[in-house]
Amino acid sequence: MYGSGYIFSKPFFTGWVTVGIIWIFCSLGAVGVFPVYQGRHTLVHTVKSIYLDLTGKKGIKTIRAENQPTLATPGDVTPPEKKDTGREETTITQ
Numbered sequence: 408m409y410g411s412g413y414i415f416s417k418p419f420f421t422g423w424v425t426v427g428i429i430w431i432f433c434s435l436g437a438v439g440v441f442p443v444y445q446g447r448h449t450l451v452h453t454v455k456s457i458y459l460d461l462t463g464k465k466g467i468k469t470i471r472a473e474n475q476p477t478l479a480t481p482g483d484v485t486p487p488e489k490k491d492t493g494r495e496e497t498t499i500t501q
Contacts, residue, residue: 415423
């Protein structure tokens with residue numbers, strides 16, 4: 408509507424600006440506030456860790472990933488050793 412040359416009436420312009428401001432606040436919530444809310448536990452842990460590291464106090468418990476048992480695949484299995492059949496290989500040299 409900006410490039411159309413349309414002349415806004417005062418009530419229409421007021422509504423246009425109001426919708427624009429509402430859109431800005433919704434965008435701020437979706438892009439700025441919601442990710443911080445979702446990651447609040449990680450942010451608190453990080454800030455505490457940085458504080459304890461800077462002050463030299465004992466660190467908080469480290470979160471470690473546990474190893475998940477893996478299923479053996481055909482490529483992981485070691486083939487059995489060959490049994491001695493009692494025959495010796497002979498090499499012919501000329």
